[in-house]
Amino acid sequence: MSDTKIFDEMWGRNETLRDPYAGFQSWFEGEDLKRLRAKQREAEEVFRLTGITFNVYGRSEAEERLIPFDIIPRVISGREWQKLSKGIEQRVRAINAFLHDIYNRQEIIKAGRIPLEMITRNEAFLPHMMGMCPPGGIYTHIVGTDLVRTGDDQFYVLEDNARTPSGVSYMLENRETMLQMFPELFSKNRVQPVQNYPSDLRRSLAACAPPACDGPPTVAVLTPGIYNSAYFEHAFLADQMGVELVEGHDLRVVDGRVVMRTTRGYQPIDVLYRRIDDDFLDPLNFNPESALGVPGIMDVYRAGGITIANAPGTGIADDKAIYSYMPEIVEFYTGEKAILENVPTWRCSEPDSLAYVLDNLSELVVKEVHGSGGYGMLIGPTSSKKEIEAFRAKLTSRPSNYIAQPTLALSTVPIFTKAGLAPRHVDLRPYVLCSPDGINITPGGLTRVALQKGSLVVNSSQGGGTKDTWVLED
Amino acid sequence: MLGKTANGLYWMFRYLERAENTSRLVDTGQRIGLTRLGQADDEWTSVMQSAGVIEGYNVHYDETSKDSAIDWMLRSRDNPSSVLSTISEARQNARLVRTALTGEVWEALNGCYMATREALKRKVSERDLPAVLGLIRQRTALVRGATHGTMLRNDIYDFARIGTFIERADATARILDVKYYVLLPSNFSVGSSIDNVHWETILRSVSARGGFRMAYGSQVNARDIAQFLVLDKRMPRSLNFCVSKIYDNLAYLGADYGAKFPSMDLAEALVNRFNAHDIDAVFEYGLHEYIQNVLTSLRQLGGQIEQDYRFYE
Known part of the structure; x- marks a missing residue:
């Protein structure tokens, strides 16, 4: 982080073409900008027709929007990927072990590595999960680890999305679109495939069938419905896996099983890939106002009648305050040093840290502990004095709600603009599947890109775009 | 199959059929009006009766005219059986049952929706009417064709x-x-x-x-x-x-x-x-x-x- 010059994944720090981009560059040199501009428009048409849209929160009408797609692939070498995937696997193993421990014997607390109140006072902690072990011992079946890069060999984990990571449909559709538009690129570059994700997902979920399942497991995807911002993805995944897409009102509890209303009567579900939050899952056990969930599903779950993926209560592992303990967590459960680095994090609940953060607001990124989607955060270096002061007031009134991190010099990759290639900041979200059979990481993932020059905010809800992400066969 | 999915499929195709029938009735009204043999306004009344949309029309308009009848039948959001409303409903149902449809059927329907919405953005002038009706016919036919050709x-x-x-x-x-x-x-x-x-x-x-x-x-x-x-x-x-x-x-x-x-x-x-x-x-x-x-x-x-x-x- 000491370098002042930003690391570009194509050109490094000193305008030298990096190896992974060699194949792309030789293709790009022979391309005509006019043709590429037409291709960029064509891509948007494909996305609109396919219906790859998301609904914007906070809009009165259920307006469907496209996430901007950039046609320039982001390229990662096989060697770089190998190290990343090892680090991710280690981290995800540790997270599952941590969750099992927290909801059972709580050894890590007894060992004094994490303060008790970090858990008990945490709103993501779910007492209902105490003393139970989900089928196969897996808590977080699907993880989307957010990574950022600052140098040739420097990657940081920004967030462990261990609840319901979204965006995988974009990873798949981005690749599909690129294959359609630039087949020649793929015959010249050996790119590792991502298309197996849906079948891997189905197999991985089926491998976590509950004790009550006595045949081939029936898997279903639970969606809040067509007005949810990620409905397209829910439908897409159910379709690609060849399973039913259900809503709460299709389900009920009968004789200790969760069953769905079909044209042939009620049929039990073994594994439910739910895309609704814990709080809405079961109006009898959680939020009584919820119309999205299934009354009594938690009781069926605890009795071994269904597998819920991800397990309720996994949020405790991707909470931003717990995040700061991840190096200890990895070490505690794997006995190894964490392969992937954490971003140094100040917990504002601690007086010394708070004092430091308040003194250095203009240089730090401050985030809400439970926030997501890039909302409610402060990016010091790009904020005005007025914005910083307004944030200072919020922070002082409720310090434990915040953590702070240094502003990372996120790497850039080229995007396609009217004038040709231009560098923009990116992050990377690989998708990880866990089952008793093992951990499976799809090579690549979702690259989110801040389309505004100089911007560090990559969230799609705030003007970010996506691009295809290649992992090369070395 | 989920009961909800059966319902969604049933209504998706009902709405699609209704959109086609309504546009056909508009076409008929327009052609008969041009022959000047019948009483043109009476004819629009009976066209709207046939389409089952006359009650709503009478709530929104004081008298029957060709222009407002065509607008009511093609574009009005207040008319649940207008071409625009029914194609939007068909698409909404298609989204609901997306997993039961082939990609080609979904894309044909989504394309139908996008093209119709574009064509019906503004009032349709008499000059443009044949082309717009042709487009609706063609787009709905594409959905039907994809259904026949690709669905199990x-x-x-x-x-x-x-x-x-x-x-x-x-x-x-x-x-x-x-x-x-x-x-x-x-x-x-x-x-x-x-x-x-x-x-x-x-x-x-x-x-x-x-x-x-x-x-x-x-x-x-x-x-x-x-x-x-x-x-x-x-x-x-x-x-x-x-x-x-x-x-x-x-x-x-x-x-x-x-x-x-x-x-x-x-x-x-x-x-x-x-x-x-x-x-x-x-x-x-x-x-x-x-x-x-x-x-x-x-x-x-x-x-x-x-x-x-x-x-x-």
């Missing part, structure tokens, strides 16, 4: 077909119901020029002028038209044809599910009724009463299918 012949397809034919039978029955008086026996022998206009209207409303000529020759008369639209099994929009298709698809479902549901009995009774008499018997019974009867049976059948296959909780 399983229960998904059966529910899609049942929705299509219930809607189509309903539409044909309504056209007959509005115009039954021009088909009464007093008109059997001689056709005045006014009668000819009405008869042409009916045939246009079901896109069957060519089909009629092929089957009955160029001499148009009321008895043949009634025979054609009620009983003729070759005519894809006749009541008999639609009802036998509903029966067929219910039978496939029954065989597939290994169960005989009450809706099957209702459909069977309906089919038998059509096979039991000729058109003269229909006239003897009373064409108007007969059609009313059919409309009631169709409503009952639809309700029974909903129950049998658990469309709702």
Whole structure:
């Protein structure tokens, strides 16, 4: 982080073409900008027709929007990927072990590595999960680890999305679109495939069938419905896996099983890939106002009648305050040093840290502990004095709600603009599947890109775009 | 299959069929208006009656005019049966049942929605009307083509077909119901020029002028038209044809599910009724009463299918 010059994944720090981009560059040199501009428009048409849209929160009408797609692939070498995937696997193993421990014997607390109140006072902690072990011992079946890069060999984990990571449909559709538009690129570059994700997902979920399942497991995807911002993805995944897409009102509890209303009567579900939050899952056990969930599903779950993926209560592992303990967590459960680095994090609940953060607001990124989607955060270096002061007031009134991190010099990759290639900041979200059979990481993932020059905010809800992400066969 | 999905498929295809029928009726109204033989405004009233949208129209407008009738039938968001509303509804249902559709069907429908919405953004001028109606016809036909060409012949397809034919039978029955008086026996022998206009209207409303000529020759008369639209099994929009298709698809479902549901009995009774008499018997019974009867049976059948296959909780 000491370098002042930003690391570009194509050109490094000193305008030298990096190896992974060699194949792309030789293709790009022979391309005509006019043709590429037409291709960029064509891509948007494909996305609109396919219906790859998301609904914007906070809009009165259920307006469907496209996430901007950039046609320039982001390229990662096989060697770089190998190290990343090892680090991710280690981290995800540790997270599952941590969750099992927290909801059972709580050894890590007894060992004094994490303060008790970090858990008990945490709103993501779910007492209902105490003393139970989900089928196969897996808590977080699907993880989307957010990574950022600052140098040739420097990657940081920004967030462990261990609840319901979204965006995988974009990873798949981005690749599909690129294959359609630039087949020649793929015959010249050996790119590792991502298309197996849906079948891997189905197999991985089926491998976590509950004790009550006595045949081939029936898997279903639970969606809040067509007005949810990620409905397209829910439908897409159910379709690609060849399973039913259900809503709460299709389900009920009968004789200790969760069953769905079909044209042939009620049929039990073994594994439910739910895309609704814990709080809405079961109006009898959680939020009584919820119309999205299934009354009594938690009781069926605890009795071994269904597998819920991800397990309720996994949020405790991707909470931003717990995040700061991840190096200890990895070490505690794997006995190894964490392969992937954490971003140094100040917990504002601690007086010394708070004092430091308040003194250095203009240089730090401050985030809400439970926030997501890039909302409610402060990016010091790009904020005005007025914005910083307004944030200072919020922070002082409720310090434990915040953590702070240094502003990372996120790497850039080229995007396609009217004038040709231009560098923009990116992050990377690989998708990880866990089952008793093992951990499976799809090579690549979702690259989110801040389309505004100089911007560090990559969230799609705030003007970010996506691009295809290649992992090369070395 | 989820009960909800069966419901979504059924309505997706009902709405799609309705969009097509409505645009066909607009086309008919426009063409008849141009011949200047009938009373143009009266004609629009009966066109809207046939489309089942006249009550809503009268709430929103004080008098009948061609422009406002066309706008009401094609674009109005206040009219749940306008082309724009029905295609939006079809798409909404398609999103709901996305996992039951092939990619090609979904894309054809989504493309249909995007193109129609674009074409109906503004009031459609008389000059643009033929092109807009052509576009709707073409786009809905694409969805139908993708459905035939890519969907598995399983229960998904059966529910899609049942929705299509219930809607189509309903539409044909309504056209007959509005115009039954021009088909009464007093008109059997001689056709005045006014009668000819009405008869042409009916045939246009079901896109069957060519089909009629092929089957009955160029001499148009009321008895043949009634025979054609009620009983003729070759005519894809006749009541008999639609009802036998509903029966067929219910039978496939029954065989597939290994169960005989009450809706099957209702459909069977309906089919038998059509096979039991000729058109003269229909006239003897009373064409108007007969059609009313059919409309009631169709409503009952639809309700029974909903129950049998658990469309709702």
